Amino acid sequence: MNKRLIVDAHLDLSMNAIEWNRDLTQPLDEIRQRELFMSDKPDRGKGTVCFPELKKGNIGLVVATQLSRVTPMGSSLKGWNSPQQAWAMTQAQRVWYQEMEKMGELCLIKNLEDLNNHINNWNLTEDNTNIPIGYILSLEGADSLVNVDYLQEAYDYGLRAIGLSHFGPGRYAPGTKKTGALDIKAFELMTEMSKLNMILDVTHLTDEGFDEVLDFYEGPIWASHHNVRKIVPNQRQLTDEQIVQLIEKDAVIGGMLDCWAMDVRFIDTVSDPWQLDIKLEMLVDHWDHICQIAGNTNHIGIGSDLDGIFGTEQSPWDLESIADLQKFEFILKNRGFKDSDIDNIFHNNWLRFLRKNWK
Incomplete structure (x- = not known):
């Protein structure tokens, strides 16, 4: 296959399927046509992700999420009123993934043997049309884990990565646009995660929470979809000090394509990417900044977050479409990145991380 293999470390596939009611097996044009006259969400008719486009872009492995928030009294964020309801939603999402496996669209990757077999099969096949896309299951925000006893059940059905927080307040940790330390429950959860060698995703943590996780957690750590605070100075992005800490942990940081995380001028639901000339190349500025700190390209990758509650209006x-991630090859070459560097960003860094921690 002429296109390089891409690993995308953050896609909210089941949320789009269950809550947005998108049939991701269908062509992108059909999904957009179905939403042509819908206005319940700002990205209706503007989605970028479906299985045909993933395969068109040679995106053979993804980290796919379960996502369900518990909303406390007084919060303006949408979510569920109890952990049990949130858990039930994640189980609906899990069943959707299983249905996609039955259809041959996806295959669950749970361990090193699964990973190596899938990558070998994907790379050896000239036409990926009939090959399932590999997915590693991640929980974005731990709210839906009713208590720590639920972790083993989730691990048994295939969950391999967890981010403690998402946006706003959280049962285990406050997240984006909040401040404050981890809840005491988070330390019990991290202790059990470490025993299971689960990946802890630091994305969306507060600065205080980030420091506590880095000090406490003994298992593997990554940042699935994070950009650079030096370029976009808000709490959602990583400081240089945090980048150094992640490099010391041999973590990988996935660059995301939400415009407000790429360019400080962008205001979501207000700004227009075309008017501000926000292009894919802007993400390379974030990657390059991390490379200058690390001295190499070993700690960056793609965690696009495409269709993560936004579409082309915020990309x-x-x-x-997500197939356009392949455009980064030309962009990176023009910026002086070598072939080996591009392979690192496209897939090698994520695969190295997984092989090291799953061996």
């Missing part, structure tokens, strides 16, 4: 204007 770089030169991206029409």
Whole structure:
């Protein structure tokens, strides 16, 4: 296959399927047509992700999420009123993934043997049309784990990564646009996660929570979809000090394509990517900044977050679908990145991380 293999470390596939009611097995044009006259969400008719486009872009392995928030009294964020309801939603999402496995669209990757077999099969096949896309299951925000006893059940059905927080308040940790330390429950959860060698995703943590996780957690750590605070100075992005700490942990940081995480001028639901000329190349500025700190390209990758509650209205204007991630090859070459560096960013860093921690 002429296109390089891409690993995308953050896609909210089941949320789009269950809550947005998108049939991701269908062509992108059909999904958009179905939403043509819908206005319940700002990204209706503007989605970028479906299985045909993933395969078109040679995106053979993804980290796919379960996502369900518990909303406390007084919060404006949408969510569930109890952990049990949130858990039930994640189980609906899990069943959707299983249905996609039955259809041959996806295959669950739970260990090193699964990973190596899938990558070998994907790379050896010239036509990936009939090969399932590999997915590693991740929980974005731990709210839905009713208590720590639920962790083993989730691990048994295939969950391999967890982020403690998402946006706003959280049962285990406050998240984006909040401040404060981890809840005491988070330390019990991290202790059990470490025993299971689960990956802890630091994305969405507060600065206080980030420091506590880095000090406490003994298992593997990554940042699935994070950009650089030096370029976009808000709490959602990583400081240089945090980047150094992640490099010391041999973590990988996935660059995300939400415009407000790429360019400080962008205001979501207000700004227009085309008017501000926000292009894919802007993400390379974030990657390059991390490379300058690390001295190499060993700690960056793709964690696009595409269709993560936004579509083309909040993505770089030169991206029409997720298949356009392949455009980064030309962009990176023009910026002086070598072939080996591009392979690192496209897939090698994520695969090295997984092989090291799953061996």
